[in-house]
Amino acid sequence: MVEAVALADIAPPVAAGAALDIEQVSHAFDIDGAELPVLSEVNIAVEPGEFVALLGPSGCGKSTLLRLVAGLDKPRFGTLREDERRIRNPHPSRVVVFQDPTLFPWRTVWDNVALGLEAQGILKSQRHRVDDALDLVGLTSFRNAYPHQLSGGMAQRVALARALVNDPKILILDEPLGKLDSLTRITMQAEIVALWQRKGFTTLLVTHDAEEALVLANRVIVFSDRPARVKADIRVDRPYPRHRGDPYLADLRRQILGLLGLDATW
């Protein structure tokens, strides 16, 4: 935690989180000439600094929605706004940690983390931010390693550091902890919450794990099967740090699993 505090000291607290408005967004893909609807009239208004978890069946369109928020693709219908500004292109204020770590294999760990600052042309004056981010995910000793020398979990941590180093206003996480072992996973969950609380960025987290959503988020949004619609929008008013055994959360969890079509006896 000491190193985390150091990061907060150095990085200027940029106007914390941004608001995100997803209005009437529908999207589809063309596969072999046939249209595959993926998102159907999705409406979500995220307030600055909120931590929103997105839950839904596999293949329903969660990653697609995140790509729209990132500005990597344009929706067929509807609009997305960051702080009232329409999202048309990617911007480093919205950083994505993808489902796969997709590290650049030709760059060392340090150079991978430095990617964002280098792309924005501010690496020279901000090198310490890379060191701090690496410190934060506990990979300082692997700074000169190449991605093929890392384990899956370490690669995912590098991807997280690569996102955090940019001081995003909206952090977009696509199952970033899916590949980690349960122990590292719990540690990383705590780190993410701590970071989020300290920096105040808005967070969108896609996860398959209802428990993870409830331990981390202010708000859990449950999607239907493809094409994804918002099926439920659940507030989680519980102070942090949360306990997995909390009966209130257990109750919500049962409710969510019911929405996802699983037997409520879980």
Add this chain to the structure above:
Amino acid sequence: MSTYSLSDGLASGAPRLSRTPLLASWLRESGVGVLASIAWIAFGLSCLWWQDVGDWSRTHSLGIAAFVIAAVALFGTVGADYLGSAGRALHKRAPWLVALGAFLTLWELATAKFAWLPLPFFPPPQAIIEVYTDDLPKLLDSVLASVKLQLGGYLIGATVGFLTGVSIGWSRAVGYWVHPVLRFIGPLPATAWLPIAFFTFPSSWSASTFLIALATGFPVTVLTWSGVASVSNAYYDVARTLGAKPSFLVLKVAIPAALPHVFVGLFMGLGSSFAVLVVAEMIGVKAGLGWYLQWAQGWAAYANMYAALIVMSLLCSGAITLLFTIRDRLLVWQKGTVKW
């Protein structure tokens, strides 16, 4: 490897054998060195023992040199432990020294001494040595001319090919115009252009440079292009969300990701450009190793041809080694690359 583990297993299974006599263990360690030494002494003797059937001036010196090599092989391998890395390197190559010594002995006997092989076509080793000592200036001039021509053509071809490949891979518009031209002209062997090139270019030197560049450029273009085209979109997505501009995407994502392909193209280009170089030198340019070969053939100077061939193969192999070294430098991040 399996033979080692087998003998290890035997030794541990039969403790009586573990106390091998001193001589046997010494022979196992230094036996190859002794053999190499014997092979080279045989070569030296084969030079000096019999009379040459022809008139060659370097027979005596070659025999002495063979004895020197035999001595070096013997002391080098026996004393390998005291010689550090040089000794280890020598020890590793000792089997090759044996083979080489044996081959040279046979060659000497088959040509200079008993003429088992028809003589002017198969010159003895001393005849080739004679070329290196007596015709050195001309040979060096040829080497220099060849290297200059090859280097110029190759660098131009590789640069143009690389830039073209990146442009086609990156820009749809460039691809639209260049791709058909590439498909139409590329597969043509560069040597087919020879007659036209020698007419249309101001000098045979510039024509040859063009042809070598052409032979290099085609594979480099195609492989660079395929490398750029096959870069995963996920890399671009990551870079774009982190604020990368198009120039960053080309220079820092597309090109490094395509580099392994580019090197395959560079290797292929090197191979085909060697072929063009030699043909161009034989036909048009009156300099270089190709021309030297041609000239030697005109005079039925077979020893000179073999001497030039050996130099040529050393140069080509050296060029490939250099390219491998550069590749290994640039692609350290790749695992499991081939050792040349």
